[in-house]
Amino acid sequence: MPGILIATLLATVSAKAPMEYASGDLLFSDCGGSRQFVTGYVSGWLDKWNRDEFLARRAFADAIHRPEAMVNFARLGNGIGMNICLPPGTTAIVIGDMLCRFLQDNPDVRGGEGDELLMTVISRHYNCRAQ
Template sequence: MSGILIATLLATASAKIPAGLSGGEVLYSDCGGSRQFVVGYAAGWLDKWNSDEYLARRIFIEAHPSPSRMVNSAHFAIAVGVNVCIPEGTTAEAVGKTLCTFLEENPGIREATGDELMTTMAHYKYRCPIP
């Protein structure tokens, strides 16, 4: 029994999806179908973005006022997209649909990675209001 478990784990570990597979062309190819891949990708990106935003806020709250921490916090905040405000209650399905529309309207950027596309789309479609 343990041999089967080890073989399954090794097969799973060796079957990782290459990073390039989640590019714009692959995401867009799912837009005309079930959209399960696009919605799953959007859900994963949103989870990661929310986690990064939480960590960035925590760094600012708990950081002692030292120049190196402030610089590191600023770089981290820029990296996670400070000017992105996804409305509360927005579903992964809605974000996936928005991503599909964005990819359809901008075919020239489909060679980018999924993360770059999601970040760009979120920056343009879910921009924070200016106070």
């Protein structure tokens, strides 16, 4: 019984450990190994992007009857300025490889946040305007 109590306590403490954002340095450190962290990070980023896009489209559709809300969404879209078009069959592994190449070729940006670095890589390769 004491073993279960200790295990539960340790699991609770470790689950509440602070999580830091992934930096380019952290992502690059995995590029020379299994790349499981990089692939997982890219997968999570893409899932979030898809969810955010879905919510934005739904909110925009709900705002059609309110012109002031449509103006606000247009300003938000222009402010973000990011429109990606991933071709069918594009995988997190492929994008992770591109991210690792980018970090290899640009060591001066590795101190940046992983989110911004990944956005840069994806927007360069999969910008809807370029296709």
